[in-house]
Amino acid sequence: DAGITQSPRYKITETGRQVTLMCHQTWSHSYMFWYRQDLGHGLRLIYYSAAADITDKGEVPDGYVVSRSKTENFPLTLESATRSQTSVYFCASSVTGGTEAFFGQGTRLTVV
Amino acid sequence: KQEVTQIPAALSVPEGENLVLNCSFTDSAIYNLQWFRQDPGKGLTSLLLIQSSQREQTSGRLNASLDKSSGRSTLYIAASQPGDSATYLCAVSGGSNYKLTFGKGTLLTVNP
Numbered sequence: 001d002a003g004i005t006q007s008p009r010y011k012i013t014e015t016g017r018q019v020t021l022m023c024h025q026t027w028s029h030s031y032m033f034w035y036r037q038d039l040g041h042g043l044r045l046i047y048y049s050a051a052a053d054i055t056d057k058g059e060v061p062d063g064y065v066v067s068r069s070k071t072e073n074f075p076l077t078l079e080s081a082t083r084s085q086t087s088v089y090f091c092a093s094s095v096t097g098g099t100e101a102f103f104g105q106g107t108r109l110t111v112v
Numbered sequence: 113k114q115e116v117t118q119i120p121a122a123l124s125v126p127e128g129e130n131l132v133l134n135c136s137f138t139d140s141a142i143y144n145l146q147w148f149r150q151d152p153g154k155g156l157t158s159l160l161l162i163q164s165s166q167r168e169q170t171s172g173r174l175n176a177s178l179d180k181s182s183g184r185s186t187l188y189i190a191a192s193q194p195g196d197s198a199t200y201l202c203a204v205s206g207g208s209n210y211k212l213t214f215g216k217g218t219l220l221t222v223n224p
Binding site for chain 2: 090
């Protein structure tokens, strides 16, 4: 299917485990972003990527790792999950910087 | 640091009413402003994008305006319908990473 897809949609993991959230887009957009959405905080940027092999930190990067070996994929890894990382995670992409952003359906992650 | 505020936080109207949602931002150095819709448990759907050089955009019953100098945007919804019920998010794109800074949203309920 065309567009931007995230997997899994729902995930429950235990504290201390490593977990990877996947993001795939079919448009060949240059820019990709990871946001988390929390009550009281709204959406906050975790990491972003301007192109394959170019990534940089956003507002709340601690505890997360990203990679982008291919333009279409932008996985987000929680190296050692903590309860404070319980959230809804959204991946987004845009043709280039400053253009319309398109969001995936989100991954609801619960860390127990 | 960019801050985005949306007023009101919640709005309940009868079907058929025209309504206005407000968004304000503190830093006028933006690339664009986007309005999104979010249904419960779902992702963000892009409604309208206004580039910083534009004053307004229209799509169907939706009209968004931008006054960059005063840091304000409005989303006008004409002839509201129950299907318009959702949370509406305003976001501005700025900075070297083109990140979107989001408001906390307006929860709209349109009653039949």
